[in-house]
Amino acid sequence: DTAVSQTPKYLVTQMGNDKSIKCEQNLGHDTMYWYKQDSKKFLKIMFSYNNKELIINETVPNRFSPKSPDKAHLNLHINSLELGDSAVYFCASSQDETEAFFGQGTRLTVV
Amino acid sequence: AQSVTQLDSQVPVFEEAPVELRCNYSSSVSVYLFWYVQYPNQGLQLLLKYLSGSTLVKGINGFEAEFNKSQTSFHLRKPSVHISDTAEYFCAVTTNAGKSTFGDGTTLTVKP
Numbered sequence: 001d002t003a004v005s006q007t008p009k010y011l012v013t014q015m016g017n018d019k020s021i022k023c024e025q026n027l028g029h030d031t032m033y034w035y036k037q038d039s040k041k042f043l044k045i046m047f048s049y050n051n052k053e054l055i056i057n058e059t060v061p062n063r064f065s066p067k068s069p070d071k072a073h074l075n076l077h078i079n080s081l082e083l084g085d086s087a088v089y090f091c092a093s094s095q096d097e098t099e100a101f102f103g104q105g106t107r108l109t110v111v
Numbered sequence: 112a113q114s115v116t117q118l119d120s121q122v123p124v125f126e127e128a129p130v131e132l133r134c135n136y137s138s139s140v141s142v143y144l145f146w147y148v149q150y151p152n153q154g155l156q157l158l159l160k161y162l163s164g165s166t167l168v169k170g171i172n173g174f175e176a177e178f179n180k181s182q183t184s185f186h187l188r189k190p191s192v193h194i195s196d197t198a199e200y201f202c203a204v205t206t207n208a209g210k211s212t213f214g215d216g217t218t219l220t221v222k223p
Contacts, residue, residue: 031209041216048209056209
């Protein structure tokens with residue numbers, strides 16, 4: 001049973017396209033996150049949702065729009081993809097301030 | 112605001128040698144401290160955490176870390192490493208508002 005699952009695992013797309021990454025957690029956690037890991041493996045938080053409400057929105061282009069239909073799901077939609085968006089995107093969840101549980105990542109390559 | 116500094120970007124060691132991965136943090140509020148490990152092509156998984164209580168915390172795979180409030184450090188140690196410990200290690204802090212900040216990572220390479 002996968003605790004935090006995200007799909008797809010790999011995504012190759014052309015510049016200018018719109019794509020979505022889905023994330024689901026079956027841990028019953030209230031908080032979900034999206035992180036971006038670049039080619040140097042630096043990890044930066046993008047968004048955080050608590051019970052479907054946005055609580056953290058770091059400096060991220062507004063081409064990135066998270067959507068949380070319920071507290072078990074947090075999807076990431078990206079419009080007008082650019083080369084610089086190529087990275088690994090991780091979804092995670094947590095309960096209160098305890099540790100985060102991460103998905104396996106989605107490797108996005110924009111060509 | 113908080114920040115995390117991992118003092119070594121790469122640490123090469125020989126198998127069965129001890130290792131220490133250094134982490135310093137700064138924050139204007141109380142934080143919780145974590146170490147995560149990322150194996151190649153995988154997500155991060157928790158090694159250990161400090162929330163309160165004893166400053167020496169033990170985690171999985173024989174790792175331990177010590178919280179030092181005066182030095183604002185949370186260094187990770189293992190007395191004898193294995194080849195399988197080769198991975199990327201991240202130190203992280205989280206505030207009680209739920210905001211997490213990660214260090215830039217330390218690549219541990221264990222050589223035979």
